[in-house]
Amino acid sequence: MEVAGKRVLLTGGTAGIGEQMALQLKAKGAEVIITGRSLKKLEAMRKAGFEAIEADLHSPLGADRIVQALGGRTLDVLINNAGQGVDHDFREEAPDADAADDCIYANLNTPIRLITALLPRLKERPEAAIINVTSGLAIAPRAGGPVYCATKAALRSYTQAIRAQLADTNVAVIEALPPVVDTQMTAGRTNKKMAPQECARQILDALEKGHAEANVGMVKVLKAVHSASPALARKVMLRF
Template identity: 70%
Template sequence: MRVAGKIVLLTGGSAGIGREMARQLQAKGAQVILTGRDPARLAAMAGEGFETIAADLSSAAGVDALAAALGEREIDILINNAGLGVAHDVRNALPDPDAADGCLYANLSAPIRLITALLPRLRARPEAAIVNVTSGLAIAPNTASAVYCASKAGLRSYTMSLRSQLAGEPIAVIEALPPVVDTQMTADRKTSKMPPEECARQIIAALENGHDEANVGMVKVLRAVYSLSPALARSIMRRF
C-alpha cells in the first residue's frame, strides 16, 4: 500500500512509537489525525502540523467521543496504537482490579469498538488498512505483566479473526508486534530497548509491503522459537 495521500487515524500518536509513526507517515505524504490524552504533547504535535484530537480510550464513552469528533471524515488507515501498561503481580500484594479493568479496556475493548465504529467508512474507500499494535508478549507472556499480556494476546486473536472475516475485501488487517521499546511505559526497565523510530519504521514497512504481521526486532526471534517449540518460547518468557 502506498501511504502517500492516505488519511490516517492514529491513536496514541503524541508520544513513543505512535509519535514516530505519525512523523514518518507525514514525511511519506500521508495526512495524519492523531489522538492522545496529554494536552501539552498534543499541542506539540499540532505545532508540527498534525491534526489532533484529545481522546481517553480507557472507556466506551471515550471511544464514542472520538468517533463523534471525526464527524463524517474519510479514513483510509486506522492504526490502533494507544495502550496502557499495568502492574499485576499477586506474589507480593493483591493488585488493583480497577487498574486491570482500565488496561483491558484500553488495549482490547477500545480497538474493537473503534474498528466497529469506523468499518463502514473504511469499506467505502478503494483501499484501506487496519493496523493493531499488540506486543511480542501476545505470542508468549512474561510473568510480571499478566493483565497486559492477556490484553495483547486477546487483541492478537481478534486481529486474526478479523483478517479472516475481511478476506476478499480491500481492507488489509495487520498486526504489529513490537519488542521492548524505549518509551515512557518502559522507563523503569533496565533491559535493552529498541529506539521508537526504528520500531515505527518497521511497522510502516509492513503496511507498505502488504505483510499480515510486523514482527519487530527481537520478536522475529521469539516468533521463530515459538514456531519450533511453543513450550520453549513460553519457558523463556516466564523468566521475566
Template identity: 65%
Template sequence: MDVSGKVILLTGGTAGIGREMALQLKAKGAEVIVTGRNPERQAAMREAGFEVIEADLSNAAGVDALIAAWGARDLDVLLNNAGQLIEHDFRKGAVDADLSDEGIYANFSAPIRLIAGFMERLKARKEAAIVNVTSGLAIAPAARQPVYSATKAGLRSYTLSLREQLKGTNIKVIEALPPVVDTQMNDGNPMKKMPADECARQIVEALEKGRDEANIGMTKALRVAESISPSLARSVTLRF
C-alpha cells in the same frame, strides 16, 4: 499501499512508537490525525503540525466520543496503537482492579469498538487498512505483566479472525508485534530496548508493503522459538 494522501487515524500518537509513526507517515505525505490524553504532548504534536483529538480510550464513552469527533470525514487507515501498561504483580502487593479494567478496555476493547465504528467508512474506500499493534507478549506472556500480555494475546486472536473475515475485500488487516521498545512505558524494564523510531519504521514499512504481520526485533526470534516449542517461548518470557 502508497500512504501519500491517505487519511490515517493513529491512536496513542503523541508519544513513543505512535509519535514516531506519525512523523514518518506525515513525511511520506499522509494526513495523520493522532489521539492522546496528555495535554503537553497534545500541544507538542499540534505545534509539529498535526491535528490532535483528545481521547481517553479506557472506556466506551471515550471511544464513542472519538468516533463522534471524527465526524463525516473519510478514513483510509485505522492504526490502533494506543495501549496501557498496568502494574499487576501480586509479588509486589495488592493490585488495583479498577486500573486493570481500564487497561483491558484500552488494549483490547477499544480497538474492537473503533474497528466496528469505522468499518463502513473503511469499506467505502478504494484501498484501506487496519493496523493493530499488539506485542511480542501476545506470543508468550511475561509474569510481571499478565494483564498487558493477556490483552495483547486477545487482540492478536481477534486480528487473525478479522483478517480471515475481510479476505478478498479492500481492507488489509495487519498486525504489528513490537519487542521491548525504548519508550516511557518501558522506563522500568531492564531488558534491552529497541529505539522507537526503528520500531515505527518497520510498522510503516509493513503498511506500505501490505504484510499480514510485522514481527519486529526480538519478536522474530520469539516467533521462531514458539514455532518449535511454545513451552520454550514461554520459559523465556515468563522470567520477565
C-alpha cells in the same frame, strides 16, 4: 499501500512508537489524525501540523469522542496503537482490580469499538488498512505482566479472526508485534530496548509492503522459537 495522500487515524500518537509513526507517515505525505490524553503533548503535535483529538480510551466515551471528531470524513487507515501497562504481580502486593479494568478497556475494548464504528467507511475506500499494535508478549507472556499480556494476546486473536472475515474485501488487517521499545511505559525496565523510531519504521514498512504481520526486531526470534516449541518460548518468557 502507497501512504501518500491517505488519511490515517492513529491512537496514542503523542509519544513513543505512535509519535514516531505519526512523524514518519506525515513525512511520506499522509494526512495524520492523532489521539492522546496529555493536553501539553496534544498541543505540541498540533504545532507540528497534526490534527489532534483529546480522548481517554478507558471507557466507551473515548472511542465515541474520536468518531464524533471525525464527523463524516473518509478514512483510509486506522492504527490502534494506544495502550498501557499495569502493575499486576501477586508476588509484590495485591493488584488493583480497577487499574486492571482500565488496561483491559484501553488495550482491547477500545480498538474493537473503533474498528466496529469505522469499518464501514474503510470499506468505501479503494484500498484501506487496519493496524493493531499488539506485542511480542502476545505470543508468549511474561510472569510480571499478566493483564497486559492477556490484552495483547486477545487483540492478536481478534486481529487474526477479522483478517479472515475481511480477506475478500479492500481492507488489509495487519498486526504489529513490537519487542521492548524505549518508551515511557518501559522506563523502569533495564533490558535492551529498541528505539521507537526504528520500531515505527518497521511497522510502516509492513503497511507499505502489504504484509499481514510486522514482527519487529527480536520478536522475529521469539516467533521462530515459538514455532519450533511453544513450551520453550513460554518457559523463557515467563522468567521475566
